[in-house]
Amino acid sequence: MLVIYLLAILVWALIWGFATRAVIYNKGYSDNWFWWGFFFGFIAFIVALSKGDNHYNETSEKPSIIRDTAFDKQILADGGWKCSCGRINYHYVSTCACGKSKTDVVAPVKTSSLSQEKQTVSDIEAVKKYKELLDAGIITQEEFDIKKKQLLKL
Ligand SMILES: [Zn+2]
Structure with a gap:
């Protein structure tokens, strides 16, 4: 028994x-x-x-609440970047875990229209200078045409 x-x-x-x-x-x-x-x-x-779920969902497209912390903000402050998938990547990470590259996600800083205008003006000035050089016989017509195309993006 x-x-x-x-x-x-x-x-x-x-x-x-x-x-x-x-x-x-x-x-x-x-x-x-x-x-x-x-x-x-x-x-x-x-x-x-x-006990809490210990799974870290690698395939999740949405960032978890846990990841949206001061730690991530610190990474961003140090030059990190946020991917469109929601992941926060260190500044030295060039490709996100989802496969997107930094350059695809983070748009390059656009120059303002004002500075673009200034650039155009200085280009025109440069072309005028080259015209003077051409007239003075220092550069050839061919060289001038190349420079003009480059500067005015014709
Ligand atoms: Zn990503």
């Missing part, structure tokens, strides 16, 4: 051991909780159930 009783306890303990271990593995932990379940049974099982 005692043997049956002990066997029942053993089976009971094994069930809780395997159940607790399964819960822990399913939550993404690599620890083996079998013996916790084996010795503490129901209590260990409840503790295992109450």
